[in-house]
Amino acid sequence: MEDRSKLSISERIEQKTKGSGSSSFMEKLMPAVFLLCAIISILTTLGIVFTLLFETVTFFRGVPFADFFASTEWYPFFSEPQYGIWPLVNGTLLVAGIAMMVAIPFGLGAAIYLSEYASEKVRKTVKPVLEVLAGIPTIVYGFFALTFVTPILRAVIPGLDVFNALSPGIIIGVMIIPMIASLSEDAMSSVPNSIREGAFALGATRMEVTVKVVLPAALSGVIASFVLGISRAIGETMIVSVAGGASPGMGIDPTGAVQTMTAYIVQVVKGDAGFGTPIYYSIYAVGMTLFVFTLAMNLLAHYISRRFREDY
Amino acid sequence: MKFADTTVSNERYEENTQRLSKRHIWNKAFKGICFGAMAFSILMLIVLLIRILTQGIGFLSWDLIVNFASRNAEDAGMLAALAGTIWLMVVAAPLSFVLGVGTAVYMEEYAPVNRFTKLLQTNISNLAGVPSVVFGLLGLTIFNRLLGLGASVLAGGLTLSLLVLPIIVVASREAINAVPTDVKQASYAMGATKWQTIFRIVIPTSLPGILTGTILALSRAIGETAPILVIGALTYVASTPSDLFSNFTAMPVQIYDWTGRPQEEFQNIAAAGIIIILLMLFFMNSIAVFIRTKFQKRF
Incomplete structure (x- = not known):
């Protein structure tokens, strides 16, 4: 056996480096592995876009492009099917509109209270509770809307259908409250205290500080949270599938049944539409429309929060 | 003149006091509204949980x-x-x-x-x-x-x-x-x-x-x-x-x-x-x- 103490330092370094051949292999391999993981997320996006695009093009081979955008009738199950997207868009926007009428005032109110009025103790208790509200599966909200909220609304509003836009709209709003509250609260909390104190020193009440100083300063974040909320409301599926009904139409009466884009997709996949039929491909055209809507909203929110941010 | 001046400032003072108390009332109301918004969210969670528990608990088996x-x-x-x-x-x-x-x-x-x-x-x-x-x-x-x-x-x-x-x-x-x-x-x-x-x-x-x-x-x-x-x-x-x-x-x-x-x-x-x-x-x-x-x- 070789006596190691007789080796020169440079020889020993060489020996060491040879011994760690496997680790230098890992050194080269692992960045590639991690990069591969990261690329999969990009492939997912590409997969979504190309899937939707490809199948939508197939759909438009059977259905004229003009019908899809010009017709205001959506009757895919009739013997002479009509594929005008607008009734589904109308239903989607109606439900989302109702949801935002609930989510914006309550979400913003909660955010203001938590950010400006509440003590640290209250904030630390309430925020996890709101997280619980956000973590409840949407099917549970759907069940709640259909079996609890709808009967109550029907007792109050005569003429309300069993399936209607109002009940799922309200419940989607409740579901979105935590998101708006949390994002708006973040925006308002990041307004520096020195600005608040300046307003207090001029004799402003807490409400005046909030409405005239903090809210304008945090406006970009607050508006961005509203836009993200709309995006969530548009993409919400199970609540409207359970409680909203399946009657696409151009009406804006919230007491009647509607159908949203998401609910239509669920209706079709539940009903075993044969592969290759126009109805099968129609869910991709609807999915594409839905994707474009939500993507536009998300990009808009991103733009607002970056472009109009007040930096301190 | 001096006398008149004091009256004016007295009136102003009273006006300001009234306005201030109004502003404080507004502040309280606003706080209440915001608290209500937060309470509503929590209340909905409680109602939802209670409703599902009371409806389903008898059928858990x-x-x-x-x-x-x-x-x-x-x-x-x-x-x-x-x-x-x-x-x-x-x-x-x-x-x-x-x-x-x-x-x-x-x-x-x-x-x-x-x-x-x-x-x-x-x-x-x-x-x-x-x-x-x-x-x-x-x-x-x-x-x-x-x-x-x-x-x-x-x-x-x-x-x-x-x-x-x-x-x-x-x-x-x-x-x-x-x-x-x-x-x-x-x-x-x-x-x-x-x-x-x-x-x-x-x-x-x-x-x-x-x-x-x-x-x-x-x-x-x-x-x-x-x-x-x-x-x-x-x-x-x-x-x-x-x-x-x-x-x-x-x-x-x-x-x-x-x-x-x-x-x-x-x-x-x-x-x-x-x-x-x-x-x-x-x-x-x-x-x-x-x-x-x-x-x-x-x-």
Whole structure:
């Protein structure tokens, strides 16, 4: 056996480096592995876009492009099917509109209270509770809307259908409250205290500080949270599938049944539409429309929060 | 003149006092309104939980867990759905964990500042905003049809792991970012290579945060109904999945099926099923909170 103490330092370094051949292999391999993981997320996006695009093009081979955008009738199950997207868009926007009428005032109110009025103790208790509200599966909200909220609304509003836009709209709003509250609260909390104190020193009440100083300063974040909320409301599926009904139409009466884009997709996949039929491909055209809507909203929110941010 | 002046300022003073008290009243009212908004949200949560508990608790039984779905509400159970959900998690958990943590390590430790990295960031935040039903369409086309997996547990699990990937990436990046630079530099100073530092220092240190994020992501996956429905999960299955290629149903799908039936008995067992799924979520969240408070290192 070789006596190691007789080796020169440079020889020993060489020996060491040879011994760690496997680790230098890992050194080269692992960045590639991690990069591969990261690329999969990009492939997912590409997969979504190309899937939707490809199948939508197939759909438009059977259905004229003009019908899809010009017709205001959506009757895919009739013997002479009509594929005008607008009734589904109308239903989607109606439900989302109702949801935002609930989510914006309550979400913003909660955010203001938590950010400006509440003590640290209250904030630390309430925020996890709101997280619980956000973590409840949407099917549970759907069940709640259909079996609890709808009967109550029907007792109050005569003429309300069993399936209607109002009940799922309200419940989607409740579901979105935590998101708006949390994002708006973040925006308002990041307004520096020195600005608040300046307003207090001029004799402003807490409400005046909030409405005239903090809210304008945090406006970009607050508006961005509203836009993200709309995006969530548009993409919400199970609540409207359970409680909203399946009657696409151009009406804006919230007491009647509607159908949203998401609910239509669920209706079709539940009903075993044969592969290759126009109805099968129609869910991709609807999915594409839905994707474009939500993507536009998300990009808009991103733009607002970056472009109009007040930096301190 | 002096006399008149005093009257004016007295009047002003009184006016101001009145205005001030009005402003204070407004302030109180505003505070009340904002408190009401917050209280409403919490109240809705309480009402929802109480309603589901009171409706479903009487229908919780052992039969519900060990029976398969049935046309009779009295015999109906969710064994197939329970097993399906567990199978989905067995597929989705390791996959989304590896992909999510890998992406996060790349972005935090390796990624150079260039357009690709920026694209990666924008991409992740946009993926998080894609509606889950659209992920279902992706799964239906790619996994179900193109790869020929059919409406199998594997197709469902793959779809769910892509769906929750952004959540894990964001949580893991935050956790990795919180590892202080001096700890890493100490590792380099001891002669460790980059990979050794990541594997032995960065990942172990950030593991509590990563695990918490993963558990929260999986609890989101458990409750997802729409993507599972779209890739073709069945509502009536009378067997538990035997392998990755079996057809399946999952708990939210089963609850959806029961909710949609006109008979009230089915809605009662739907409520009981919801109690079970909420208990599972509560359990998972408790583990996440436990890990966060017990193991997270603060620097």
